[in-house]
Amino acid sequence: MPIKKVPPDISASADPHKFNRTSEGIYFSAKYSDKFEMICNITANPFYSVTWTKGDTWLGNITYMDDKRPKILTNTNLDMIYDCVFDLKPVNDEHTHKTSVSSRITDPSVFGEYKCVTSNVYGYDEQIFNIIQRVG
Secondary structure: OOOOEEEEEEEEEOOOOOOEEEEEEEEEEEOOOOOEEEEEEEEEEEOHHHHHHHHEEEEEEEEEEEOOEEEEEEOHHHHHHHHOOEEEEOOOOOHHHHHHHEOOOHHHHHEEEEEEEEOOOEEEEEEEEEEEEEOO
16 A cells, blocks of 8 residues: 655644644743743654744754654754754654744743744645743
């Protein structure tokens, strides 16, 4: 039986667990010193590319090669005052993977819009995350 070729599809969530999902993306509020993680579970075949951005700033890119090993590139010239962790792990089969960005909010520049975009030769999908500053 031939392996089915499919465009990327993202199933997303966020930690803290209290987030809102709308047709425009995932929104959650946080305050200074909060930890957060934005998660995209991506199903695609053939292998694909994943790019994370913060606003117009490129954060990192993960590209799967034919040998099934990811090539990870991160932006080393960021002026932002937070650390991002780029992680790509198989979830339940060789065509579904988890990629995430996690950090602790230590600066106002961390609030705002993030995007996870994935593509292969059959199409693309994207997920928008918005971190809104919680007061109090």
